[in-house]
Amino acid sequence: MSSPLRYRHPWELLWGNINKDNVCVVGDALHPITPYIGQGGYATLEDGVVLARCLVGALLKEQSEETKGQGDREREEYKRIEMGLKIYAKERRWRSIELISTTYFVGFVQQGNGQVTTFLRDNILPAFLAGLLLKRADFDCGKLSIS
Numbered sequence: 001m002s003s004p005l006r007y008r009h010p011w012e013l014l015w016g017n018i019n020k021d022n023v024c025v026v027g028d029a030l031h032p033i034t035p036y037i038g039q040g041g042y043a044t045l046e047d048g049v050v051l052a053r054c055l056v057g058a059l060l061k062e063q064s065e066e067t068k069g070q071g072d073r074e075r076e077e078y079k080r081i082e083m084g085l086k087i088y089a090k091e092r093r094w095r096s097i098e099l100i101s102t103t104y105f106v107g108f109v110q111q112g113n114g115q116v117t118t119f120l121r122d123n124i125l126p127a128f129l130a131g132l133l134l135k136r137a138d139f140d141c142g143k144l145s146i147s
Protein backbone atom coordinates (compact mmCIF):
# COMPACT_ATOMS: atom_id res chain seq x y z
CA MET A 1 0.00 0.00 0.00
CA SER A 2 1.47 3.38 -0.93
CA SER A 3 1.62 6.27 1.53
CA PRO A 4 0.00 9.56 0.58
CA LEU A 5 2.36 12.40 -0.29
CA ARG A 6 2.71 14.73 2.64
CA TYR A 7 4.27 18.15 3.01
CA ARG A 8 6.86 18.43 5.77
CA HIS A 9 6.48 21.64 7.75
CA PRO A 10 9.74 23.33 8.80
CA TRP A 11 9.14 22.84 12.50
CA GLU A 12 8.72 19.09 12.03
CA LEU A 13 12.43 18.90 11.31
CA LEU A 14 13.16 20.14 14.81
CA TRP A 15 12.25 16.74 16.21
CA GLY A 16 11.66 14.58 13.12
CA ASN A 17 13.93 11.68 12.21
CA ILE A 18 16.62 12.19 9.59
CA ASN A 19 18.25 8.84 10.25
CA LYS A 20 17.31 5.56 11.82
CA ASP A 21 19.59 2.53 12.15
CA ASN A 22 21.56 2.38 8.88
CA VAL A 23 19.09 4.44 6.83
CA CYS A 24 18.81 8.20 6.31
CA VAL A 25 16.93 10.66 4.14
CA VAL A 26 18.52 13.10 1.70
CA GLY A 27 17.34 15.63 -0.86
CA ASP A 28 13.68 16.47 -1.17
CA ALA A 29 12.83 13.70 1.29
CA LEU A 30 14.78 15.63 3.92
CA HIS A 31 14.07 19.23 2.91
CA PRO A 32 11.11 19.50 0.53
CA ILE A 33 11.59 22.90 -1.05
CA THR A 34 8.70 24.64 -2.76
CA PRO A 35 9.58 26.31 -6.11
CA TYR A 36 10.01 29.75 -4.52
CA ILE A 37 13.74 29.60 -3.86
CA GLY A 38 14.90 27.14 -6.56
CA GLN A 39 17.63 25.66 -4.37
CA GLY A 40 16.47 22.08 -3.85
CA GLY A 41 18.88 20.61 -6.37
CA TYR A 42 22.04 22.04 -4.94
CA ALA A 43 20.89 21.45 -1.35
CA THR A 44 20.65 17.80 -2.42
CA LEU A 45 24.23 17.93 -3.69
CA GLU A 46 25.30 19.36 -0.33
CA ASP A 47 23.62 16.40 1.37
CA GLY A 48 25.57 14.06 -0.87
CA VAL A 49 28.91 15.68 -0.05
CA VAL A 50 28.26 15.71 3.69
CA LEU A 51 26.88 12.16 3.67
CA ALA A 52 29.90 10.82 1.78
CA ARG A 53 32.29 12.60 4.14
CA CYS A 54 30.51 11.28 7.25
CA LEU A 55 30.36 7.71 5.96
CA VAL A 56 33.97 7.66 4.86
CA GLY A 57 35.04 9.16 8.19
CA ALA A 58 33.15 6.47 10.10
CA LEU A 59 34.17 3.54 7.89
CA LEU A 60 37.86 4.37 7.62
CA LYS A 61 38.50 4.36 11.35
CA GLU A 62 40.69 1.49 12.45
CA GLN A 63 38.90 -1.73 13.36
CA SER A 64 38.94 -2.46 17.08
CA GLU A 65 41.26 -5.21 18.36
CA GLU A 66 38.42 -7.51 19.39
CA THR A 67 36.96 -7.53 15.87
CA LYS A 68 37.92 -10.96 14.61
CA GLY A 69 35.26 -12.98 12.81
CA GLN A 70 33.12 -12.05 9.79
CA GLY A 71 30.05 -11.56 12.03
CA ASP A 72 31.97 -9.18 14.30
CA ARG A 73 33.20 -7.20 11.33
CA GLU A 74 29.72 -6.86 9.88
CA ARG A 75 28.28 -5.77 13.22
CA GLU A 76 31.05 -3.21 13.66
CA GLU A 77 30.53 -1.92 10.12
CA TYR A 78 26.80 -1.56 10.78
CA LYS A 79 27.55 0.42 13.96
CA ARG A 80 29.97 2.65 12.10
CA ILE A 81 27.42 3.39 9.38
CA GLU A 82 24.87 4.20 12.07
CA MET A 83 27.39 6.55 13.71
CA GLY A 84 28.26 8.21 10.37
CA LEU A 85 24.56 8.80 9.68
CA LYS A 86 24.07 10.35 13.11
CA ILE A 87 26.84 12.84 12.38
CA TYR A 88 25.33 13.52 8.94
CA ALA A 89 21.90 14.15 10.49
CA LYS A 90 23.39 16.51 13.05
CA GLU A 91 25.27 18.44 10.39
CA ARG A 92 22.30 18.77 8.03
CA ARG A 93 19.44 19.41 10.45
CA TRP A 94 19.82 23.18 10.91
CA ARG A 95 20.73 23.81 7.31
CA SER A 96 17.56 21.94 6.26
CA ILE A 97 15.43 23.83 8.76
CA GLU A 98 16.83 27.12 7.44
CA LEU A 99 16.11 26.16 3.84
CA ILE A 100 12.57 24.95 4.29
CA SER A 101 11.69 27.80 6.66
CA THR A 102 12.87 30.25 4.00
CA THR A 103 10.88 28.59 1.23
CA TYR A 104 7.85 28.39 3.51
CA PHE A 105 8.10 32.09 4.37
CA VAL A 106 8.73 33.19 0.79
CA GLY A 107 5.80 31.07 -0.43
CA PHE A 108 3.55 32.52 2.25
CA VAL A 109 4.44 36.07 1.22
CA GLN A 110 4.20 35.38 -2.54
CA GLN A 111 0.85 33.67 -2.32
CA GLY A 112 -0.78 35.88 0.27
CA ASN A 113 -3.47 38.19 -1.09
CA GLY A 114 -4.54 40.06 2.02
CA GLN A 115 -4.09 43.84 1.99
CA VAL A 116 -1.25 43.85 4.51
CA THR A 117 0.64 40.98 2.84
CA THR A 118 0.20 42.55 -0.60
CA PHE A 119 1.46 45.92 0.64
CA LEU A 120 4.47 44.37 2.37
CA ARG A 121 5.28 42.16 -0.63
CA ASP A 122 5.07 44.94 -3.16
CA ASN A 123 6.74 47.73 -1.21
CA ILE A 124 8.94 46.52 1.58
CA LEU A 125 9.87 42.89 1.15
CA PRO A 126 11.41 42.60 -2.37
CA ALA A 127 14.89 43.68 -1.33
CA PHE A 128 14.70 41.68 1.89
CA LEU A 129 13.52 38.54 0.07
CA ALA A 130 16.18 38.85 -2.62
CA GLY A 131 18.83 39.20 0.08
CA LEU A 132 17.43 36.21 1.93
CA LEU A 133 17.56 33.99 -1.15
CA LEU A 134 21.15 34.99 -1.89
CA LYS A 135 22.09 34.37 1.73
CA ARG A 136 20.66 30.85 1.62
CA ALA A 137 22.59 30.11 -1.56
CA ASP A 138 25.87 31.22 0.01
CA PHE A 139 26.72 28.05 1.88
CA ASP A 140 29.93 26.08 2.09
CA CYS A 141 29.35 22.39 2.76
CA GLY A 142 33.09 21.66 2.86
CA LYS A 143 35.19 19.47 0.64
CA LEU A 144 35.55 15.83 -0.23
CA SER A 145 39.17 14.79 -0.37
CA ILE A 146 40.45 11.78 -2.26
CA SER A 147 43.38 10.07 -0.62
Ligand SMILES: Cc1cc2nc3c(=O)[nH]c(=O)nc-3n(C[C@H](O)[C@H](O)[C@H](O)COP(=O)(O)OP(=O)(O)OC[C@H]3O[C@@H](n4cnc5c(N)ncnc54)[C@H](O)[C@@H]3O)c2cc1C
Pocket (backbone or CB within 6 Å): 026, 027, 028, 029, 033, 035, 038, 039, 040, 041, 042, 043, 044
Ligand atom coordinates in the same frame (compact mmCIF):
# COMPACT_ATOMS: atom_id res chain seq x y z
C1 LIG B 1 9.99 22.57 -11.94
C2 LIG B 1 11.14 22.45 -10.99
C3 LIG B 1 12.18 23.38 -11.07
C4 LIG B 1 13.27 23.28 -10.20
N1 LIG B 1 14.29 24.20 -10.30
C5 LIG B 1 15.36 24.09 -9.52
C6 LIG B 1 16.46 25.01 -9.65
O1 LIG B 1 16.47 25.91 -10.48
N2 LIG B 1 17.52 24.86 -8.83
C7 LIG B 1 17.58 23.88 -7.89
O2 LIG B 1 18.60 23.78 -7.16
N3 LIG B 1 16.54 23.01 -7.72
C8 LIG B 1 15.44 23.09 -8.52
N4 LIG B 1 14.40 22.20 -8.37
C9 LIG B 1 14.42 21.23 -7.28
C10 LIG B 1 15.25 19.98 -7.60
O3 LIG B 1 14.88 19.44 -8.86
C11 LIG B 1 14.99 18.94 -6.50
O4 LIG B 1 15.13 19.56 -5.22
C12 LIG B 1 15.99 17.81 -6.60
O5 LIG B 1 15.84 17.14 -7.84
C13 LIG B 1 15.76 16.81 -5.47
O6 LIG B 1 16.61 15.71 -5.68
P1 LIG B 1 16.23 14.31 -5.04
O7 LIG B 1 17.34 13.40 -5.44
O8 LIG B 1 15.92 14.47 -3.60
O9 LIG B 1 14.87 13.87 -5.70
P2 LIG B 1 14.56 13.56 -7.23
O10 LIG B 1 15.41 14.35 -8.16
O11 LIG B 1 13.06 13.71 -7.33
O12 LIG B 1 14.98 12.05 -7.39
C14 LIG B 1 14.23 11.01 -6.81
C15 LIG B 1 14.38 9.81 -7.74
O13 LIG B 1 13.82 8.67 -7.08
C16 LIG B 1 13.04 7.95 -8.02
N5 LIG B 1 12.06 7.16 -7.25
C17 LIG B 1 10.96 7.59 -6.61
N6 LIG B 1 10.32 6.57 -6.02
C18 LIG B 1 11.06 5.48 -6.27
C19 LIG B 1 10.94 4.11 -5.92
N7 LIG B 1 9.91 3.68 -5.17
N8 LIG B 1 11.89 3.26 -6.35
C20 LIG B 1 12.93 3.68 -7.09
N9 LIG B 1 13.11 4.96 -7.46
C21 LIG B 1 12.18 5.84 -7.04
C22 LIG B 1 12.42 9.00 -8.92
O14 LIG B 1 12.04 8.46 -10.15
C23 LIG B 1 13.60 9.99 -9.05
O15 LIG B 1 14.46 9.66 -10.12
C24 LIG B 1 13.31 22.25 -9.23
C25 LIG B 1 12.26 21.33 -9.15
C26 LIG B 1 11.19 21.42 -10.01
C27 LIG B 1 10.08 20.40 -9.94
